[in-house]
Amino acid sequence: MLNLESGSKLPQMPHAYRVYSLLMIASCSVEPPRRLVTSCKLFLDTFCKQSGQLINFHKSSLVFSKNTRTLDKHVVSGIFNIPHTASIGKYLGCLMFHGRPAPELFQNLVVKTNAKLDSWKAKCFSKAGRVVLIQSNLECLPTHAMQCYKLPAKITTQLDRIHRDFFWKNSNSDKGFPLVAWDKICRPKFLGGLGLIKSVAVNTAYLAKLGWKIRTQPDNFWVQQMHAKYGSPEHFFEARKKQTDSWVWKCLLQLRPFIKQGVCWKVGNGRTINF
Numbered sequence: 001m002l003n004l005e006s007g008s009k010l011p012q013m014p015h016a017y018r019v020y021s022l023l024m025i026a027s028c029s030v031e032p033p034r035r036l037v038t039s040c041k042l043f044l045d046t047f048c049k050q051s052g053q054l055i056n057f058h059k060s061s062l063v064f065s066k067n068t069r070t071l072d073k074h075v076v077s078g079i080f081n082i083p084h085t086a087s088i089g090k091y092l093g094c095l096m097f098h099g100r101p102a103p104e105l106f107q108n109l110v111v112k113t114n115a116k117l118d119s120w121k122a123k124c125f126s127k128a129g130r131v132v133l134i135q136s137n138l139e140c141l142p143t144h145a146m147q148c149y150k151l152p153a154k155i156t157t158q159l160d161r162i163h164r165d166f167f168w169k170n171s172n173s174d175k176g177f178p179l180v181a182w183d184k185i186c187r188p189k190f191l192g193g194l195g196l197i198k199s200v201a202v203n204t205a206y207l208a209k210l211g212w213k214i215r216t217q218p219d220n221f222w223v224q225q226m227h228a229k230y231g232s233p234e235h236f237f238e239a240r241k242k243q244t245d246s247w248v249w250k251c252l253l254q255l256r257p258f259i260k261q262g263v264c265w266k267v268g269n270g271r272t273i274n275f
Contacts, residue, residue: 037079061085094148100247103154109142110158116141117166130167131194138163139197146203147210150251156199163196204258211236211252211259 048054062084064073077084088096095105116137125133142159145151160182167185168178186201187193214223214233223233230249231239237260241253 037076041080057082061089063088093144095145097247101149101152103152106142106145106149106151106155109145109151109155110162113138113141113159113162117162120166127167131196134163134166134196138166139199139202142199143202143206146199147206149248150207151199151203153200156203159199167196204255207251208255208259211255214252215259
């Protein structure tokens with residue numbers, strides 16, 4: 001059993017039976033690179049000894065900040081015998097990045113959606129059949145990434161364009177004359193629409209769910225991590241955005257007015273009620 005600590009003020013993970021991916025973050029400015037590498041190697045050796053697992057260095061990579069000197073990069077990479085890359089890659093299917101993501105990072109969602117259409121013959125489907133395929137397949141493809149990040153507007157626009165073209169066009173060469181505005185088609189059925197949902201609306205709903213989890217589930221481990229880094233969940237609606245905050249946290253703070261629209265106070269003992 002290991003006690004893994006992700007930060008000085010963050011709660012520990014007391015049980016790590018099987019670790020498939022391990023992310024280590026270190027600062028070369030605190031101590032010389034060679035001493036830092038020695039400390040990291042000691043940590044990895046201790047981890048392997050206590051867990052009984054081995055690290056696959058062929059699947060490992062090093063990522064340095066833009067302020068790291070080229071000499072330090074070569075020294076650390078040479079000692080570990082691990083190549084260094086520009087990005088961390090993916091974890092559980094989601095991209096890992098630092099700072100504000102560029103639209104190109106999520107371009108694979110557009111590629112997957114287009115690839116899905118290649119196996120379908122649009123001219124063989126009725127309009128009702130196309131609605132079912134959009135709802136059950138195309139709208140579901142990017143949901144995993146939407147639950148973690150706010151997608152760039154360029155990506156959500158491209159996804160909506162693919163849905164719209166598949167609904168109206170019979171083939172790629174067909175221009176497809178739209179008879180009804182897409183905004184009307186994306187309305188709920190009781191308002192005269194077909195029940196399709198725009199990508200940005202789905203993305204907003206998923207992120208709002210994360211914000212609500214921060215406010216209502218203080219025992220959740222992810223919420224505890226966010227609490228230790230950004231402050232108490234009770235002050236989520238009053239927290240100020242900082243330049244050093246992560247992209248996910250900034251997006252959650254931007255959604256606070258939207259979340260407040262669905263929040264109501266339930267009077268209990270009167271200690272936290274806000275008039």
